Amino acid sequence: xxxxxxxxxxxxxxxxxxxxxRSGKTTNLHYIYGQVPAERRGQMVSLATQxxxxxxxxxxxxxxxxxSGFTTRFQLYTVPGQVYYATTRNLVLQGAxxxxxVADSQRRQLAENIESLQDLHANLASQGVDARTVPxxxxxxxxxxxxxxxxxxxxxxxxxxFRGVPAHxxxxxxxxxxxxxxxxxxxxxxxxxxxxxxxxxxx
Amino acid sequence: MKAAxxxxxxxxxxxxxxxxxxxxxxxxxxxxxxxxQHGFTRSVDVMSACALAAAIQASSAELGRQLDGAPFGxxxxxxxxxxxxxxxxxxxxxxxxxxxxxxxxxxxxxxxLYFGELRGRLAxxxxxxxxxxxxxxxxxxxxxxxxxxxxxRLFGRL
Numbered sequence: 001x002x003x004x005x006x007x008x009x010x011x012x013x014x015x016x017x018x019x020x021x022r023s024g025k026t027t028n029l030h031y032i033y034g035q036v037p038a039e040r041r042g043q044m045v046s047l048a049t050q051x052x053x054x055x056x057x058x059x060x061x062x063x064x065x066x067x068s069g070f071t072t073r074f075q076l077y078t079v080p081g082q083v084y085y086a087t088t089r090n091l092v093l094q095g096a097x098x099x100x101x102v103a104d105s106q107r108r109q110l111a112e113n114i115e116s117l118q119d120l121h122a123n124l125a126s127q128g129v130d131a132r133t134v135p136x137x138x139x140x141x142x143x144x145x146x147x148x149x150x151x152x153x154x155x156x157x158x159x160x161x162f163r164g165v166p167a168h169x170x171x172x173x174x175x176x177x178x179x180x181x182x183x184x185x186x187x188x189x190x191x192x193x194x195x196x197x198x199x200x201x202x203x
Numbered sequence: 204m205k206a207a208x209x210x211x212x213x214x215x216x217x218x219x220x221x222x223x224x225x226x227x228x229x230x231x232x233x234x235x236x237x238x239x240q241h242g243f244t245r246s247v248d249v250m251s252a253c254a255l256a257a258a259i260q261a262s263s264a265e266l267g268r269q270l271d272g273a274p275f276g277x278x279x280x281x282x283x284x285x286x287x288x289x290x291x292x293x294x295x296x297x298x299x300x301x302x303x304x305x306x307x308x309x310x311x312x313x314x315x316l317y318f319g320e321l322r323g324r325l326a327x328x329x330x331x332x333x334x335x336x337x338x339x340x341x342x343x344x345x346x347x348x349x350x351x352x353x354x355x356r357l358f359g360r361l
Contacts, residue, residue, distance in 0.1 A: 012236070012250070035358050042247030045255060056258055061250035065353040068343035072353075075235075075250050091261050095234040179358050186350055194342045 010071045013189050014095055015182075018120050019102035020112035021053065021081030024141040027172040028102060029060045029076055032182065035175070036062060054080040057092045067190065074186065081116065090123045098135035098189040100181055102172075103160055105142045105150040113160060135188035136165045139181045144171040212239040215324040219301075223317035226285070227304040230325070232297065233257060242304075256302040259289055277318070279311055288314050292322045294329030 017025040026046065033044045040063045047056035058078040065072065077096075079089040093099075101120065103113045124131045140156045151159070153169050161167055166184045170177025212230050220228050220241045227242035229249065235257030243249045264274035277290040285306050292299040301321065303314055343349075355361045 014235075037357075037359075040357055042245070042251045045251055047258070056262075057254075059251065059254045061247040061254075062357070063247060064350070064357065067349040067353060068346040070342065073246060073250065075254065077254070087265070091258075095236065179354065179360075183351070183354050186354065187347060190342055190346055190350065194344070194346065 009069055010073070011067075011190075011193070012073045012075065013097040013193075014075045014077065015098045015100065015185055015189065016093055016096040017076065017078040017100045017102055018089075018093070018116065019081055020104060020109065020116040021083075023081060023102045023104040023109070023113075023116075024139075024170070024172040025078040025081065025102045026054055026058050027141075028100070028139070028170075028178050028181070029058050029078060031172055031175050031178045032062070032076065033060055035179075040065075053082060054078055056080065056088050064186070072190075083115075086119070089119070090126065093120075093123050094127060096134070097192075098137070098185045100137050100139060100185050101160075102139045102141050102170075103156060105140045105156060105169075106145065107149060107151050110151065110159060113156075117160060132163065135185060135192050136163065137181055137184040137188065138165060138167040139170045139172075139177055140167060141170040141172050141177070143169045144174065144176070209238045211328040211330065212325065215321055215328060216241060218324070219303075219317050219321040222320075223303070223305070223314045224309040225288075225303040225305040225314060226308075227252075227302075229253060229256065229300075229302040230292075231256060231300050231302070233260060233291075233300060238299065252302060256289060256300055260291065260300050263289075264291075277315075281311075286311060288318070290318050290322070292325050294326045295331045296329045299325065299329075 017028055019025050029044060033041065042061040045059040048054055060076040062074045062076060064074060077092050079092045099120065101117060121131045124134060138161055140153055143150060153167065157167060168177045168180045168184060170181060172178050216228060216230055216239045229240045229252055230238045231253045232238065235253045237249055237253045240249050259278065263278055267273055267275035280287040285304055288303045288311065290301045292301060301318060305314060
């Protein structure tokens, strides 16, 4: 849930990058960290294992500046993708205002993508959250790999995007699609805030 | 005190900081959302500290449950120059956390003593949990323009 400080006109939103292990969630955050000036971001915190897999989460606070008169800050998190970190995944997901699902476009990873997407829905349900109401953006990562190894966007749409949410092709290692994905989820999260406020005002 | 999000936390935290003589203090929700802070100069540092404090609390609570049958209530780390105290506070609004950093101007005993008082004051002052849609801002309908501009600046695309 977003934090809104009316007195200071500040909004803080939590965005969680979700997806199977090695799909590129941490790479997305590393790219953002490298692009954004130091004064507009905090330190990137990575709690990783000795084999460099995310153990607990990665965390990157971003200052987006002023939007409609509100100083807007985003907290970007990743979850550990490996199946055995289910508890920490559920914990990091708590209170998320929006989710970026980073799918691995490799054909042989399709089952892992589907399993992770099901895991996302199960975790949201366990927290009493209707998954259909959570702003969600898909990123089809690793589209730089040879064509014969990967599924294209329309194939991945057919398999993963049953909600018809915005989807972006990506190559997070080189930055392709990272900005567009962040822009997409930012818009959905802020639009939901506005819609909720309008509904509240109409009561 | 800067950037206190919830007014009901402000006075009790200020009093705790003054009495216990800690350098940095944060009151946050168990999910990592900040309620009030003292001593931090950058908001992004506050967010990092909150995220890590929430993670420590979640890990240690689970460790406590597995080893001791119940979550640990507080943690203390004795560093070379500065020490860290993390304590859980149950209020009508849910579980909250205090993160305090202090040096030789005080002691862990005093911090624990005044943490007990803070816990009581916050439990008495905390409102019950409110519905999430009761506190939402009305952004301008053209907020996308600001969003695009700010993101482009952030990524050096202007």
